[in-house]
Amino acid sequence: MQVQPRIPDSAQSAHDKVYRGLRTRILHGQIAPGAALTLRGIGREFGVSMTPAREAVQRLVAEGALSMSSSGRVATPELSNERIEELAALRALIEVELASRALPRAHMALIDRLQAIDHHIADVVSNRDAVGYIRANLEFHRTLYLRAQAPAMLAMCETVWLQLGPTMRALYGRLRRTEPPQYHRLIVAALKAGDEPGLRLAVRSDVTQGLRMLAS
Amino acid sequence: MQVQPRIPDSAQSAHDKVYRGLRTRILHGQIAPGAALTLRGIGREFGVSMTPAREAVQRLVAEGALSMSSSGRVATPELSNERIEELAALRALIEVELASRALPRAHMALIDRLQAIDHHIADVVSNRDAVGYIRANLEFHRTLYLRAQAPAMLAMCETVWLQLGPTMRALYGRLRRTEPPQYHRLIVAALKAGDEPGLRLAVRSDVTQGLRMLAS
């Protein structure tokens, strides 16, 4: 018996480590829109050479999480209003479907966990912690959608989140909120009641809510 | 004035050339599910070294168009029935929305083009040409959805097509069809009439139709 060089679940290769690191950073809005990145800088930061750094960056570019100029320079994208509207519509479409599929499988333990996350959101919101809010909000949604048992849909959904990451940071950063999102309570209530139309409406409202603030 | 070293629209870098080449091959169902690929083989075939070949392959893996074993071996994926159902549901969601957005912008020239493509489909179908059928069918849908002016949604949609590519080939390959898809006529008719509910139903039916054949 020898040591296994590979942790079975995650972090197998160097480029994957870089990919995950950059991905969560973008997803949580820890990078402002328009910020520039360099391959050598990323490699230095993660302790790898340029090759895995380039692979991770190219993958993120392919997913729309980063944008690349014609000369190959990489930066986080600054989204146009039309694109934001489009991505919000995609979120609404996919997340409503995911919630709907999760509904029949949602038992009490899941609802308790969602409520715990929602209370945690109230805490970080009162502390003006934009990154913490985004992370907790995504965790709320992901916890619910995991129950849908639809990995392809969830992956698509997370790709959309990824594209909206830096913009959401800018949005919630300049927003002064002191109350948790009201629609989360509606989502939990609809889950408890087994009310599918109500759940679809609540999720759609929660997703679309962020878009409206941007029009101001 | 000097020559521009870069064609503005496409084929800028070597890895992009490889990516596009493999992508269209997978999309059109020219590779059977489970077929193995090697980086050196791809590089040799496209006249590049391993580096761009690896980048193209990793991107396709990230998009779900190829699957990678734990040891890094690459092959086109063999989809489970649950995953096919999921991807079909995603197609229905996104394509119905795209068609709905394209409807108000659809003028006569577009409808004529769709009908021309549909007649072409009738030709290739009578010739038992599975790859030609898939390609023409995708062209029909893409031509319509391009009018929606929603690039992010169209990109998501094409990613789903990409994942279904090899499976669709296997599906239509063992299927003996001699008639063009009936729902295309309904789509064109709904477009002509400006009938949005009818269009949504027709697109949903056309997309879901392929799934039902798989259950047999």
Add this chain to the structure above:
DNA sequence: CGCTCGCGGCTGTGATCACAGTCGCGCCAT
């Protein structure tokens, strides 16, 4: 004082190389 040109450093790209893991085929023992 302001504009422009040029150069140096820095950036991404692609090829090559060294290495570790893996798969498969043939050989040998039973």
Add this chain to the structure above:
DNA sequence: ATGGCGCGACTGTGATCACAGCCGCGAGCG
């Protein structure tokens, strides 16, 4: 004859290197 074992060829990974293009800053000129 058949099963197990070991070796060899092959595969992906990551580092390094050479190269071409771009950006920005500073000097020089009008």
